[in-house]
Amino acid sequence: MVTLQINGQAHTIDAPDDMPLLWALRDIVGLTGTKFGCGIAQCGACTVHVDGKAVRSCMLPVGAIGNRAITTIEAIGDTPNGAKIQKAWLDIEVVQCGYCQSGQIMSATALLNRTPNPDDSDIDAAMAGNICRCGTYVRIRQAIKNAAKSV
Amino acid sequence: MSKKNFGIAIAVIAVVAAGFGAWMVMIPGPTAFASGSTVALADYKDANPTGVPKEMANADLIARGEYLTHAADCVACHTAKNGGQPFAGGLAFNLPNIGTIYSTNITPDKETGIGNYTDAQFLATLHQGKRADGQNLYPAMSYTSYTYMTEADALAIKAYLFSLPAVHAPAKENKLSWPFNNRSLMGIWNAFYNADERFRPNTAQSAEWNRGAYLAEAMGHCSECHTPRNLAFAMNNRKKFAGALTGGWRAYNITPDQKAGVGSWSDNDLATFLSTGHVDGHGGAGGPMGEATDNSLTFLTAGDIRALVVYLRSVPAQDSDLPRTVTTPAPVSHREGVTAGLDSRGEKIFAGACASCHDWTGVSPVSKYATLTGVRAVNDPSATNVAQTIIAGVDRTTVNGKIFMPAFGTAYSDDEIADVANYVTARFGAKGASLTAKDIASLRKQVAQQ
Structure with a gap:
């Protein structure tokens, strides 16, 4: 049994220590907003926050998390930067097919948490690991800048 | 030069050459560095240093053989990469300028394995580097180490190997250049470099x-x-x-x-x-x-x-050209640290393919196994193992579960792998490497399995 702090709630789940967090989130806790993409931390679709930092949940074993706070796409809008990012995303219609966008929003929010006014280089360093098959990169970049400027 | 001086010069050269030759062939034994004197195992009075540990004193022959087979790590070389059957051979050893040697099948298959080996033949293999037909093995098979193994331990290993399922797997033919393709020459090499003696405990040591x-x-x-x-x-x-x-x-x-x-x-x-x-x-x-x-x-x-x-x-400390490992993490921001302002291709690839697990600090948010800070390979300015790890990834099944890193060898070109390895050693290690695409091609060749 493993106890995880997910979106402000404690969940005790019956899972082996080496189960990736993504499996626990989707199949056990039922939070399916976080997506499975590649399973080897190469696409970013499964990004969640652990203590405010972007982490690939497909490679993170639940046994390694302990009491650290997990935030998923379902609750990111409750944080100030998450709300700003989501609004900026809607304002310029960043999303095309949408599959990667949970991960994009989680990475972008983590970027703003650390770097309130990111420039292109900061955005590249933080977002390069989140890939988008539809190629919405230009709008992602713009939305991050808009969110940083918004109050 | 006078005739006399010429004669002296020749004599000096001959002495130096003889001295060098003697120095080359008279290599001290593996435990010769230790002070004290050695005795035959039978004359050693303290706890027996050979065999299985005391916890297994009552185990049967095959269980003891299994422990010793693990300890001697036979499976590492006698199993082909990418899903080869355990102990069925086929692993390629690529020796620069010499050629390729393949490990052989040591399952008890009578036709292609060692199923017909007698005890004496098995001992000759481990102690003298001779296979059943009397031909010499190449020292890719580590018989110059196994020669120190006791007969009892060697035969326990044999009993264990013979308890395994026989696998029909003919040996691949070695690809060796002249003169290395002549096995009989190994007899000369063995005379100099295989001690052909069993382990002798040192009475001055614990x-x-x-x-x-x-x-x-x-x-x-x-x-x-x-x-x-x-x-x-x-x-x-x-x-x-x-x-x-x-x-x-x-x-x-x-x-x-x-x-x-x-x-x-x-x-x-x-x-x-x-x-x-x-x-x-x-x-x-x-x-x-x-x-x-x-x-x-x-x-x-x-x-x-x-x-x-x-x-x-x-063992005596030996210095080498490796720097001391850096134990402090790199800065949080990619703009800071020794790689600041490089804006290299290595950095771009790191951002896309590596940073999500290894982080810009080198301390992984995902797994302690993925932390780069303090790792010897990252602090090796040759970046050999960093490059090989990028190429081959990591896929280990350990006592603590699976450890996995994707293999990037087919996803990235030699240029790109060199750039990432150079970037990683510079950002997280003691000194950045300067690998080129040619180096990566050479590293790929050395581990190639064909």
Whole structure:
């Protein structure tokens, strides 16, 4: 049994220590907003926050998390930067097919948490690991800048 | 030059040449560095340093053979990569300028394995490097180490191997250039470099030290990778455990040297690393050492691991060109640190493919196994093992679960891999590497399995 702090709630789940967090989130806790993409931390679709930092949940074993706070796409809008990012995303219609966008929003929010006014280089360093098959990169970049400027 | 002076010059050259020749062939034995005198095993009064540990004293022959087969790590070389049947052979050893040697089938198959080997033939293989037909093996088979194994232990291994399912797997033909394709020449080499003697305990050293020496030399054959070789390709025990490039991977300096070796590791660090292939602060084993851990060392009892640590601590420290490892993480921002402003292709690839697990600091948010800070390979300016790890990834099944990193060898070009390896060693290590695409091509060739 493993106890995880997910979106402000404690969940005790019956899972082996080496189960990736993504499996626990989707199949056990039922939070399916976080997506499975590649399973080897190469696409970013499964990004969640652990203590405010972007982490690939497909490679993170639940046994390694302990009491650290997990935030998923379902609750990111409750944080100030998450709300700003989501609004900026809607304002310029960043999303095309949408599959990667949970991960994009989680990475972008983590970027703003650390770097309130990111420039292109900061955005590249933080977002390069989140890939988008539809190629919405230009709008992602713009939305991050808009969110940083918004109050 | 007068006739007399000419004669003197010739004599001096002859003496120097003879001296060099003698120095080349008279390599001290693997445990000769230790003070004290040795005795035959039968005359040794303390706890028996050979065989299985005391916990297994009542185990049957096959169980003892299994423990010793793990300790001697036969499976590592006698199994082909990418899903080869265990012990069925087929692993390629690529020797620069010499050719390729393939390991053979040591399952009990009568036609293609060792099913017809008598005890005497099996002993001759391990002790003298001779196969059943009397032909010489090449020392890619580590018989110059196994020669120190007792007959009882060798035959326990044989009993275990003969208890396994027979696999029909004909040996691949070696591809060796002249004159190395002539097996009989190995007889001369053996006369110089195979001691053909059994382990002799040292009465001035502790029983634990002797057990460690037996495990390291006769069984685990650590030296085969970790000791540099001389011009004749024999292990140079004058530089025992000082590190060497073996099969395209760097086996690091494991002497007690503070800077280049493992002198700064605690005994517990060493024991944990040996038994699990990872210890926080020093990183994890990948490549061949990852295999040696998961196939061999992890099966050893805690007492045997302690004995190995005692033995490792006793070898003379050897300096080498490795810098001291950097133990502080890199800055949080990619703009800071020694790689600031480089804006290199290495950095771009790192951002896309590596940073999500390894982080810009080098301290992984995902797994302690993925932390780069303090890892010897990252602090090796040759970046050999960093590049090999990028190419091959990591896929280990350990006592603590699976450790996985994707293999990027087919996703990235030689140029790109060189750039990332250079970036990683510069940002997280002591000194950035300067690998080129040509170096990467060469590294790929050294580990190629075809």
